[in-house]
Amino acid sequence: MNEKEYMKRVSSLFEKIRAESAANEEEEILFKRYRDAEFDLTVEYRLGPDFPTERREALRAVYQQVQNHTEELRKKYLSGDLQKQEFVDLMQSSTADTVKKYATVLTQEEIAAFFGHGKGAYKLPFPSDEVE
Amino acid sequence: MAKLYGHAVKISWLGADHTYVTSSDGGKWGCWGRDSGGREICSGTGSSKRANCLSQSSSHAGIIYGVTGVCHQTANRILYPAAAVVSRASGYWASIIMYGTYGTPNAAALIEWEVRKARCKKQSGDLGLKDRAIVFKTRAKAIKEPTIEHGINDYLDKVNAIYVKEANKMRITELDTAEKIDFLTQELELMVDFKLGAAKDSKKIKALQNLQSSLLHKKEGLDGALIGKDISAGHYAEQVNVLMMKFMEESNAQLGKEAHTKLFGMAPDTVFQIVDAKILTNYHKE
Numbered sequence: 001m002n003e004k005e006y007m008k009r010v011s012s013l014f015e016k017i018r019a020e021s022a023a024n025e026e027e028e029i030l031f032k033r034y035r036d037a038e039f040d041l042t043v044e045y046r047l048g049p050d051f052p053t054e055r056r057e058a059l060r061a062v063y064q065q066v067q068n069h070t071e072e073l074r075k076k077y078l079s080g081d082l083q084k085q086e087f088v089d090l091m092q093s094s095t096a097d098t099v100k101k102y103a104t105v106l107t108q109e110e111i112a113a114f115f116g117h118g119k120g121a122y123k124l125p126f127p128s129d130e131v132e
Numbered sequence: 133m134a135k136l137y138g139h140a141v142k143i144s145w146l147g148a149d150h151t152y153v154t155s156s157d158g159g160k161w162g163c164w165g166r167d168s169g170g171r172e173i174c175s176g177t178g179s180s181k182r183a184n185c186l187s188q189s190s191s192h193a194g195i196i197y198g199v200t201g202v203c204h205q206t207a208n209r210i211l212y213p214a215a216a217v218v219s220r221a222s223g224y225w226a227s228i229i230m231y232g233t234y235g236t237p238n239a240a241a242l243i244e245w246e247v248r249k250a251r252c253k254k255q256s257g258d259l260g261l262k263d264r265a266i267v268f269k270t271r272a273k274a275i276k277e278p279t280i281e282h283g284i285n286d287y288l289d290k291v292n293a294i295y296v297k298e299a300n301k302m303r304i305t306e307l308d309t310a311e312k313i314d315f316l317t318q319e320l321e322l323m324v325d326f327k328l329g330a331a332k333d334s335k336k337i338k339a340l341q342n343l344q345s346s347l348l349h350k351k352e353g354l355d356g357a358l359i360g361k362d363i364s365a366g367h368y369a370e371q372v373n374v375l376m377m378k379f380m381e382e383s384n385a386q387l388g389k390e391a392h393t394k395l396f397g398m399a400p401d402t403v404f405q406i407v408d409a410k411i412l413t414n415y416h417k418e
Contacts, residue, residue, distance in 0.1 A: 003219070007176070010233050011215040014246065031239035038232055046225065063229065070230055071238060074199050078366025078409065088198055095226045120147025120222035124230065125202050 006045040013037055039063055046114045047106075055105055062101045070094055088126050095124050134159070134180040134258040136214040138207050140221040141170030148223030151207040153187075155180040157258045161191040163206035173221060176214030180259045183210050185252035185401055194235075194248055196409060199366070201235030202227055208234055212249070240370040247377040251401050313348045317341040327395045336386045343382050347375050369409035 001009075017034045043056055070091065077087040099122045103111055115121045135156040140149035149170070153161040159180045160167040186209050187193050193209040195201040204227045208217045217233060218224060236242040320341055324332050351372060358368040384392045384400035392400050 006219070007174075007215055007217050010217060011212060014234075014242070018246070027239040027243055031236075031242045034236070034242060035232070042225075042228060066229060067237070074237065075364050075367065077199060079364035091198060091230065095230060098229055099226070115225045116222065118147060118222055120142070120149065122226055123146055123148040123223045124227055125143055125146065125148040125150050125204065125221075125223050126198065 001045050001049070006041070010038070010041055013041060035067070036060075047110060058105045059102065062098070062105065066094065066098045066101070092124055092126055096122060133177050135175055136178050136180065136183055136211050136216065137172050138174040138211055138216055138218040138221075139170045140173045140218065141166060142222070148226075149221040151203045151218040151221045153183065153207050153210045155183060155259070157260045159184060159259050161187045161193075161207075161210050163191055163193075163203040163210070164195075164197055165203055167191075173218055174211070174216040176211065176216035178211075178213030178215070179256050180213075181257050182213040182252050182255040184259055185255045186210055186212055186248060194244055196366070200237055200241045201231040204228075205231050205233070205235030209245070209248075240367065240374060243374050244370065244377070247374060247381065250381060251377065255401055313345050313352075316348060317344055320344055324395060328391055331391060331394075333387075339386050340383055343379060347379050350375055366409045 014034055017030065017037055021030055021033075039060060040056075043051055043059065073082065073087060073090050073094070076082045077084075082090070099111065099115065102114065106114065136159075137154045137156075138151060139154065140151050143150055150163075150165045151173075152163045152165065152167045152170075153159075154167070157180050161183070187206075191206070191210075193206045195206045195209070204218055204221055204224050211217060212234070231237050234245050236245050321337060324337050354363070354368055354371050357363045358365065363371075380392075380396070380400065383396070387395065389400055
């Protein structure tokens with residue numbers, strides 16, 4: 001899949017998922033289907049369509065674990081249990097942890113193919129003065 | 133049709149890139165940061181008016197910085213009409229794991245994004261420098277001292293009359309949910325009489341009142357959950373804002389653009405947040 005095709009597919013992904021939904025589908029279920037489809041599309045684009053299913057599912061398990069953890073951080077920050085800088089630091093260290101966890105499933109070459117090259121590839125763009 | 137461009141600027145000490153968006157007709161969206169310099173990393177053809185609508189407000193595009201996304205997700209939302217994403221920015225794929233392509237790390241954020249897109253869907257064409265100059269002129273005019281609307285006193289008297297009847301139990305805790313909602317649906321009807329006058333369509337207003345009632349029931353549940361600390365202030369704000377956006381969308385569908393704009397004093401595609409998550413969070417800390 002080339003970059004143009006990926007962009008086209010990712011920008012129309014939600015509409016595709018919504019079209020396949022029952023009229024009264026619960027928002028949480030819709031969200032989970034969208035999240036899974038977005039994950040599959042990302043893996044297909046970054047690691048190729050032939051990436052083995054077993055390893056894909058291992059990666060998905062890590063991804064879901066990360067999602068659950070960051071959702072907890074978000075809730076704590078929004079409810080005032082975490083200060084801004086604390087939250088930013090935890091999100092940044094979660095990103096580093098995620099890369100390490102992905103590395104338990106992916107080879108070094110695959111990690112580079114997935115995240116890109118350079119130290120900035122594993123960082124969130126968090127200039128702290130931009131976080132309100 | 134304009135061309136929309138995604139740009140990346142290296143944050144030297146961090147290594148990751150800040151991203152922002154521009155358009156061929158002079159639009160600039162800083163996405164929480166600078167809107168110049170760096171390198172162009174993606175482009176596509178799309179309506180700059182729609183991009184501008186999606187970017188509201190303050191070029192933040194509905195993203196809560198660090199919570200539902202960073203500048204990458206903000207830029208992707210603004211670039212949506214061009215079906216382009218800033219995927220060549222350093223740190224992009226790490227941010228995708230944390231927030232998703234469009235800043236949808238949870239169901240509430242996903243619905244907010246869906247509603248935002250729907251509200252901006254009717255925007256087409258380009259902003260253009262000439263149009264932008266007119267927009268700025270209109271804004272300058274809008275902050276002039278407002279004139280008193282004809283009939284406002286009569287309207288306010290009628291609103292007061294709704295409440296005076298029940299003045300002996302006006303402490304909010306003494307009213308049950310149905311009563312509170314009834315007051316507000318009556319107020320909506322008076323507001324319609326005042327704003328639309330003869331153009332009022334009772335059938336459509338009834339449908340709007342039913343929707344208002346359903347929205348208020350849902351909000352009542354959220355109020356209870358907030359007070360009982362079952363949900364965070366941020367989550368509450370997100371949910372209430374989504375409810376409000378859905379209501380405005382339905383109002384536009386029922387009444388049509390002209391009547392909707394007259395009733396609420398804003399166009400149907402105006403993106404706004406009725407509850408500021410930050411202020412509410414600070415308040416609920418105390």
